[in-house]
Amino acid sequence: MPLLWKHLLSLYGKIFFMVFLGFAGIGLFLRSKAFIAMLTSGASALQSLLSPLYSLLFLLPLLIGFSSLIASFLTTHYMSSSKEISVLSSYGLRLREIFAPLFPCMLILAALNFFLVAEVIPYSKTCIRKVYLSSHMMNPLLLLCKKAIPFLSKSYIEIELDKEGERGENLLFFYFDEQKEALSLVTGAELSYENREFVGKDCSFLRYIPSEKEGFDHLVLTEEKEVVLNAPFFSSFAKKRHRTRSYDLSLKELWQDPTEKGILKMVKRLSQTLLPITFGLLGIAFGLIAPKRKTPKAPYLVLALLILFYFSCHFLAKKLPLPLASAALFLLPHLLLLSSSFTRLLRYQKGGF
Numbered sequence: 484m485p486l487l488w489k490h491l492l493s494l495y496g497k498i499f500f501m502v503f504l505g506f507a508g509i510g511l512f513l514r515s516k517a518f519i520a521m522l523t524s525g526a527s528a529l530q531s532l533l534s535p536l537y538s539l540l541f542l543l544p545l546l547i548g549f550s551s552l553i554a555s556f557l558t559t560h561y562m563s564s565s566k567e568i569s570v571l572s573s574y575g576l577r578l579r580e581i582f583a584p585l586f587p588c589m590l591i592l593a594a595l596n597f598f599l600v601a602e603v604i605p606y607s608k609t610c611i612r613k614v615y616l617s618s619h620m621m622n623p624l625l626l627l628c629k630k631a632i633p634f635l636s637k638s639y640i641e642i643e644l645d646k647e648g649e650r651g652e653n654l655l656f657f658y659f660d661e662q663k664e665a666l667s668l669v670t671g672a673e674l675s676y677e678n679r680e681f682v683g684k685d686c687s688f689l690r691y692i693p694s695e696k697e698g699f700d701h702l703v704l705t706e707e708k709e710v711v712l713n714a715p716f717f718s719s720f721a722k723k724r725h726r727t728r729s730y731d732l733s734l735k736e737l738w739q740d741p742t743e744k745g746i747l748k749m750v751k752r753l754s755q756t757l758l759p760i761t762f763g764l765l766g767i768a769f770g771l772i773a774p775k776r777k778t779p780k781a782p783y784l785v786l787a788l789l790i791l792f793y794f795s796c797h798f799l800a801k802k803l804p805l806p807l808a809s810a811a812l813f814l815l816p817h818l819l820l821l822s823s824s825f826t827r828l829l830r831y832q833k834g835g836f
Contacts, residue, residue: 506549666690
């Protein structure tokens with residue numbers, strides 16, 4: 484048994500790390516454009532490198548779960564197609580005894596996912612926001628590339644920006660100040676960032692200020708041929724707003740939040756924690772091949788549909804406005820996938836397929 488388990492763990496480990504590194508490499512490659520854009524915009528090499536790395540941390544729980552699925556599936560399929568499982572079963576070994584070393588591996592990966600979603604990812608979200616703001620403060624014009632500024636929750640932006648991020652045209656900026664209940668509109672024909680100065684030409688500023696006084700002019704309109712703001716002014720404004728930004732709480736803080744949104748976040752992190760176990764058992768169950776039979780295509784179709792069902796529920800859970808319904812959608816795929824896995828394993832053990 485130790486030799487068998489060593490062979491099984493070696494095969495599983497090699498496939499797992501190859502798949503994981505492959506997906507991680509693809510993720511970093513997809514983020515290479517953001518790295519180059521930050522580097523050319525004036526950010527330091529360290530800031531440009533940290534941004535894609537922090538972004539990759541958000542995908543680690545999913546990458547670990549998906550790597551566990553592929554590794555367990557290919558390991559089981561290889562042993563099943565080479566008749567190793569049939570030979571071991573003929574000696575009286577059950578499936579849980581053959582694949583016993585894989586279960587602790589899945590638990591270790593689940594514990595790693597738990598640590599990631601409980602502490603690492605919430606902290607990394609804070610760090611990436613700081614890196615994003617500090618790098619974009621070097622060139623404030625890059626903040627306008629987004630539909631909304633990160634430190635202004637209720638804002639909307641439209642602008643035609645060049646590839647270098649140094650000039651922009653046709654600025655349209657809305658912002659609602661919740662404290663003063665004031666609505667602001669800014670338009671600009673041309674914007675540029677040169678010599679640490681933020682320059683706008685043909686700018687209009689429209690502000691609506693509510694008041695109960697009679698005869699009060701609620702609209703304030705200002706037009707400027709040219710507006711110049713230095714970088715320290717814009718950076719101090721961003722930092723001031725940035726301090727009031729709320730980030731994802733750690734698991735300890737979420738445990739003290741009994742609201743529906745707090746429960747939803749905890750259930751979402753629980754779902755991410757269970758991914759290596761759920762996907763690992765799914766890979767073992769559907770990697771088995773019935774002895775003395777050709778490999779049918781139906782189980783693989785069912786496997787693909789189950790994976791599609793998981794991602795569909797995950798996508799819908801993010802879109803639903805009801806927190807408790809979203810929490811149920813995060814857990815429902817795990818129940819279905821686990822029940823399908825155990826049903827298929829029991830059928831194989833009894834020779835039902």
